[in-house]
Amino acid sequence: MVTKETTVPFFEMGPIRPPSEAHSLLIRVTRNCPWNRCQFCRTYKGQKFQLRTVDEIKQDIKTAKTIQDGIKELSWQFGYGGKLREAARMVLNNPFNEAYYNIALWLYAGGESAFLQDANTLIMKTSELVEVIRFLKKTLPSINRITSYARSKTAAKKTLDELIELKNAGLSRLHIGLESGYDPLLQYMDKGVTAAEHIAAGKKVVASGISLCEYVILGLGGKVMWQEHATETARVLNKINPDFIRVRTLSVTNQMPLYSEIENGNFVRATDEEIVKEEKLLIEKLECHSHFVSDHITNLLQEIEGGLPQDKEKMLASIDRFQSLSPEERQNFIVGRRVGIYRQLDDLSDSRQHERVEQVIRQLSQGDNHVEEKTIYTLMESFI
Ligand code: SF4
Numbered sequence: 001m002v003t004k005e006t007t008v009p010f011f012e013m014g015p016i017r018p019p020s021e022a023h024s025l026l027i028r029v030t031r032n033c034p035w036n037r038c039q040f041c042r043t044y045k046g047q048k049f050q051l052r053t054v055d056e057i058k059q060d061i062k063t064a065k066t067i068q069d070g071i072k073e074l075s076w077q078f079g080y081g082g083k084l085r086e087a088a089r090m091v092l093n094n095p096f097n098e099a100y101y102n103i104a105l106w107l108y109a110g111g112e113s114a115f116l117q118d119a120n121t122l123i124m125k126t127s128e129l130v131e132v133i134r135f136l137k138k139t140l141p142s143i144n145r146i147t148s149y150a151r152s153k154t155a156a157k158k159t160l161d162e163l164i165e166l167k168n169a170g171l172s173r174l175h176i177g178l179e180s181g182y183d184p185l186l187q188y189m190d191k192g193v194t195a196a197e198h199i200a201a202g203k204k205v206v207a208s209g210i211s212l213c214e215y216v217i218l219g220l221g222g223k224v225m226w227q228e229h230a231t232e233t234a235r236v237l238n239k240i241n242p243d244f245i246r247v248r249t250l251s252v253t254n255q256m257p258l259y260s261e262i263e264n265g266n267f268v269r270a271t272d273e274e275i276v277k278e279e280k281l282l283i284e285k286l287e288c289h290s291h292f293v294s295d296h297i298t299n300l301l302q303e304i305e306g307g308l309p310q311d312k313e314k315m316l317a318s319i320d321r322f323q324s325l326s327p328e329e330r331q332n333f334i335v336g337r338r339v340g341i342y343r344q345l346d347d348l349s350d351s352r353q354h355e356r357v358e359q360v361i362r363q364l365s366q367g368d369n370h371v372e373e374k375t376i377y378t379l380m381e382s383f384i
Contacts, residue, residue: 008096009067011060014117016043018175018213018246019295021147023109025064025140026102026117029057029132033119035151037190040179040217042255044119054128061132061139067103068111068140084111111140116148122174123154126162133169147173147211153193155201163208173211173243176202180220181236182228189220189258195236202240212242216282218299219250219275223268226278234285241288245308248296249275251381271373272300272334279304280319283312297383300337303344321345328369332357335364335371338379 013026030051032044068084075087084107091104106113114136121129137143148171155163155176180186181195205212214237221229237245250269252258261267270278279301283292286308292315294304301322304315322345325333329348336342336357347353364371 008100009063009070010097010099011063013098013102017115017117018147018149018215020213020246021113021115023105024113024115024147025106025111025143026115027057027060027064027132027136028052028117029121029124029129029148030118034123035120035153035192037192038177038179039189039258039261040220040250040252040256042253045255051124054131057132058135061136063099064103065139067100068107071104071107084108111142113145113147114140114143116146119149120151120154121148122150122158126158126165129171130165130169133166133171137170143170145172146170147175150174150176150201150205151193152176152178152198152201155205156197158204160204160207163204163210167208167210171210173213174205175213175215176205178202178214178233178236179217180229180233182221182225182232185221185225185229185232195232198236199239202236202242206241206243211244212240213244213246214240214242216245216247217250218247218279218282219270221270221278223270223274226270226274227281230278230281231285234282234287237290238285238287242290244293245286245288245290246293246296247279247282247299248294249298249300249380251298251384252377253381253384269373269377272338272376273330276300276319276322280316280323283315283319286312298380300334301345318345331371332361334376335361335379338376340383 012028014028017024017026032047032049034049036044036049071087071091072082072084074090075082075084078087078090080086088104088107091100092108095101095104133146136146178198179189179191181198183195186193186195202212202214216233252262258267262269288308290308292306292308294302301318304318306315322330332354333342333345333348336353339360341353341357361369361371364375
């Protein structure tokens with residue numbers, strides 16, 4: 001990537017967005033996380049939370065438009081007749097800076113979606129956020145979908161009228177980290193929110209008409225609290241009835257406070273097989289009308305996806321299929337997934353891939369063909 005030059009337009013972007021917003025225009029409306037204490041999170045550790053002024057954000061939106069117009073111009077210059085997709089592809093191959101890359105990716109995907117960063121956009125005054133959303137839509141009218149992250153604690157404090165105002169301004173979806181519905185676990189992880197607040201916030205967002213995606217962390221209960229984690233999370237989700245439930249699997253790095261809890265033995269991680277058992281219990285207990293998604297790279301069984309309640313049996317059948325494998329085949333699948341050879345259970349029947357995984361197992365084991373859990377965690381964490 002060409003490095004940033006002062007004369008080249010540039011706007012600020014935060015570090016993350018949900019997987020489903022990979023092609024969205026990224027507009028940073030606040031910096032970092034105002035809570036920043038969750039034990040399992042490393043994203044903003046060491047960074048101070050800051051609100052940005054509406055003027056600052058508007059300036060970034062104007063810069064995004066300047067870059068978009070420049071790409072349009074390129075399209076004419078290179079004989080694409082103003083077609084943005086082709087010009088965007090050229091820019092993607094050699095972007096001037098990260099902002100160009102983001103705009104080109106966004107235009108390549110159709111230029112319809114924007115994601116407001118960072119961790120808790122709802123913390124802005126509602127009137128200011130409404131102003132930003134309206135300005136964004138007016139300046140870049142191809143945008144018809146605007147989404148953002150929010151904390152339940154903050155969403156619970158907004159009135160229903162405020163959320164409706166945001167919805168009417170153009171806020172289409174909120175992504176909320178539920179993580180768990182089990183109060184002792186939420187407290188232990190220092191999530192700063194209770195199950196009751198999760199429910200109050202979620203129900204209010206749903207009532208406002210803003211689409212809601214709730215994130216759950218599989219394995220968050222470890223070996224001790226997995227059962228309560230699964231059942232209470234399902235109970236909370238059933239009360240909220242979000243549009244989407246997205247699961248990802250606990251992964252731990254040494255930038256997270258949870259790392260030292262594991263090192264000193266206070267938290268014992270669940271194995272992949274135990275997490276599958278937990279996921280089965282969670283799905284069995286879900287009685288909501290939500291779309292369940294497990295597309296995150298950390299999830300062992302990414303194929304578990306579908307609409308609830310109609311696809312519940314299909315999703316549970318994938319789990320049964322994994323659990324009915326012999327211990328050797330389960331290990332083969334786990335290692336194959338964690339080194340990136342397999343994508344789904346069907347891949348087990350590919351004899352070439354299967355043999356490659358067996359070779360990896362021989363390399364990773366101490367001659368007994370058994371791969372330690374610690375090694376599996378390290379392999380998984382190499383993806384994040
Ligand atoms: S609220 Fe979200 S971003 Fe903030 S520390 Fe917790 S998980 Fe991380």
